[in-house]
Amino acid sequence: MKFLFSWIKEFIFFNYKINNLYNLLNDIGIEILSIKKIYPINYNYNKNIILGKIIKIKKINNFYKFKIKTKNNEILYVYNKKYIKNNIKILIEKINKQYFIVCKENDYDYIIHTNIPHNISYLSYYYYLSREIYSYLKYKNIKTKIINIKNIKIKYFNKINFKIKSKNILYYNTFLINNFKFKLSNFFIQKKLVLSNIKPINNIIDIKNIIIKEIGIPIEIINLKDSNHKLIIKENNKNINFITENKKKFLLKKNKNIILFYNNLPIYFANIINSYKNKINNNTKNLLISFTLYKKNKIRYIINKYNINNNITKIYNNIIILPKSNIYIYILKKYLNILNIKNINNVFNYKKYKIHNNIIKLKLSYINKLIGIKISIKKILKILFFLNYKIKLYNKKYIILINKNLFKYNINKKINIINDIIRFYGINNIYKKKNNTLINYNNYINNNYLKIENIENKIINLLINYGFYQVINTPFVKKNELLNLNYKNLISLKDKLTFLRNYLFIKMINNIIYNINRKINSIKIFEKGNIYIKKKNKIIEKKNIEILLTNKNNNYLKTLHNLYDILNLILEKVGIKKYNKLIIYNSKIFETKIILKYKNIQIIKFGKLKKLYINQNIYLAIININNLFKIINNKIIKYKKINKYQFFKKDLSFIIDKNIYFNDFYLLAKKKLKDKLINIYLFDIYKKNLPKNKKSYTIRFIIKNKYGKKKKYINNILLILINLFKNKLNAKIKK
Structure with a gap:
């Protein structure tokens, strides 16, 4: 969820800078992911905005007259109450042939990117967030003010024939706008929408989107085409084929759906989907804007039945009951006044629900x-x-x-x-x-937690770039899902049949089975999550990233080395280049397990899993985030200049005697070409169709590149290697 710093300040008045707000939001329980500084040029969508420079200033009574020179060398005269210094670049907006100063070119704002927990999801709307900040500051005895919204007195006009025949509607309030004109919204409204990842369309739809962002209440917009208006909200008496704006078809069954009928035509379905018959065009002159409250059970039944998923359904899953004060009317009128939309009357009000304390x-x-x-x-x-x-x-x-x-x-x-x-x-x-110790919780959140998040994000981005898909599973494992693992060391729940997972891959196996059943044979997935281990009657929580990959027609050594290449890149990205390898055969989970350690701290273990329910080979890698963070936190990082050119990968196949091993190749190559080789891997072993005393090795050489793409340079290195192995190991190149 993204918040604009200036937008929060519209609801609550406090002299807080962005750093203070960071700590304040953390105290309220909102996790901050990032804060970005942004300038007006970054979010300028309006064609009527002109960039100019102040040349001359003259004071006339309570106003300042500014002489401004534009990019096209035009001279404009603009009046403004606030004083702005000479020779400063400003943004000017043209409205109805008049010019207004919007802001300075260097007037910046902040975007606060947050993660809001589900139990306080109402804080994702500006009004409720500002109320929470206000009450917290009051509790801390800090002086603040919030916008004062009193119950607004509204006059009702019975200009429209409107009836409600549904028991599922608790509240309905409508406003009529006559002689409406479609226009682009002004700069400030466009700024709010663009920075909230919403594209500005026109004045009325922009107001609808802003009301959702501020208070989380969806509104209906009805196009009044005829002079005789008959509006009825009721359950449909017969089956209806409802066609949406996007020309999707829904079969609405008898007496099970709430529909708004306009002159006996169905135009709105449960305040969620608009009909193509209710399209709003530039020819639209009269509009109805309405706020609706439905019974929880009914609206959720409709959403689940028809699998409707849009911005409005998310709102209905969070906030169902409107606040006591007429905040929605206050905000609607505020933005209509900003956009100079007049001729608004409240024409219908229906209220059936009582507030049960x-x-x-x-x-x-x-x-x-x-x-x-x-x-x-x-x-x-x-x-x-x-x-x-x-x-x-x-x-x-x-x-x-x-x-x-x-x-x-x-x-x-x-x-x-x-x-x-x-x-x-x-x-x-x-x-x-x-x-009884002083712990600065905010510093812990700001430093350690964000560092761990940064490490995780680096690993996740790298895996996604290499074609892996992220999965999310529950932390609970049933007894039948334990894959022959010992459940005595696991943490059991009350029923003693479900446990907290000690590995992430236990649930990931189900993801692989699900995909294989749908004839997807090549699968590359990973999961980030917490695992729980029981040691000496203590529960230890750890963070892991686990990778699973499988392919029907895969080569054992080839896939294992490809996985090792990815893990090596992960460690390089994090800043670990030197580590020890340990190979173990026949462990509890793996057929062959390779452990990567840094100064006796285990970072990664990977290898081929024992066959469980699937005939295919499955390869697993477990990255211990906690240990990785310990190493990085204590490690002094040295920086080197990044090489301009990419390294080269070259494979050579040799036929050798059976008594020669890969280690012989590795030591010879490293001694001879230490500065020119980054690494050497055994890629493949082949024994078929060869004499009894012979075998074939395919070895991958990763060569440094200092001079760009030069074939001579690479060929010379390969020739040196071929001659070296021929003389020392009697190795022949396989053709």
Whole structure:
């Protein structure tokens, strides 16, 4: 989820810089992935924007008159209340033949890229995020202000014949806009959309998208074509073939779907899909904008039944209940005023639902047990007050409270309320009380966690570039999925039939079986996740990346060396070049296991898996992220200039005696051409159709390239190698 720093400041007024906001969002429980500085030129979509330079300034009453020279050497005169220094480049916008100063060329903003947990997904909308920041700052006794939205008084006009005949609709509010004109949105609205990865289209659709970003409430836009308007929302009496804007067909069965009919034509299906009959064109003059609230069960039934997946369905899965105040009307009117859209009237209002206050009982002993420390009842009550919970009753044993946060759809779960208490109390404070030591939690998050994430991302990107697909599986393993592994050392759950995984590949085998059953023989997958190991009655959590690859017609040595090449590249990318190899035969999981170590710390183990349920050979690599991070954190990294030219890979096949081994080739080549060779691999061993005392080796030589693509240079190295092996080992080139 991406947030704009300036957009957050529209809702909440505080003198925080971007670095302070970083720590503040971490305290609230939002993980920050990256922060980017961005300038106006990077997001300029508007053709009416002109770049100019201020030449002269003159003060007239309360305004400043600016003489501006454009790129095309045109002279423009623009009035503005704010003073801007001379000789500064600015952006000017042309609206209705008039010019307005937008901003300076160097006025920058920040994009905050975040990861929001599922239990606080309502914070992915600007209004709710600003409310959470406001309540947290109030709890910390920091002065702040939030936009004051009082209940807006609205006049209703009965200009349209509108009826609701469905029991599944709880709330419906519509606004009529007369004599509407389609235009491009102004610079500020386009900036918000472009930086949120939404393409600006026109003024009304841009407003729809902005309302979704700010408060997460979807709206309907209805094209009123005729003078006689008859609108009915009801369940369909008969089967209907519904055709969408994208010309997809849905067969809507009798009495099971909520449809909006306009003059007996179906135009909207459950406020999710628009009909091709309700297309909005440049000829559209009258529009209806409506906010709708459905019953949870009904809307989710429709989404699941028809496999509908778009931005609106995601909103319905998160926020279903509208807030008490008319925030949506306030925001709609605000943006309509910005775009100079007038002639708006509220024509219909329907409200059937009552707000049922959820009463929740919390035991203090239960709260303290889950958190792991004792928090005073005064602290808990203060946190709950600022989180907008109404305390009904409390004593030394328990607290009874009422949830006033209608947008927190899953808050009836006690665990989510305790999670809110932890977020506001501060994880850092919990660590201090537990260990009596000072732990700067924010520094840990900012440094170590981000470093581990960076290592993981480097490995993942490299694997994706080499054609591997990422999979995600659950951490729970059933007894029948354990692949003959010993389950006594595993951590079992209450039913003693499910366990926490100690390897990621246990579940990945199911992914391979699934694909093989669908006749996909060549499979390359990997997974990033946590594993759980039991040692001396202690549970240890570790981070791993595990790679699985299989191919029906694969060569054992060839695939193993290809996998080793990829693992070698991973270690080089991370900054580890020197390591030790250890080969073990017949281990618990592998037929042959190769371990890569750095100063007795195991980094990677890989090899061919023992045959499980599949006839094909499966190759596995396990990368220990925790050990990798330990090495990198303590390692002094030396930098070298990157070579301009790519290295060369050349394969040579030799026929040799049976008593000669690969190690003989390796030592001779390294002694002779140490500076010119990067590495040497045994690529293939062949024994068929050869004399009894003979065998064939295919060896891969990776050659340094200092002079670009020069055939003579490579051929000379290959000739030296051929003559060396011929004289010393009596090796002949296989033709």
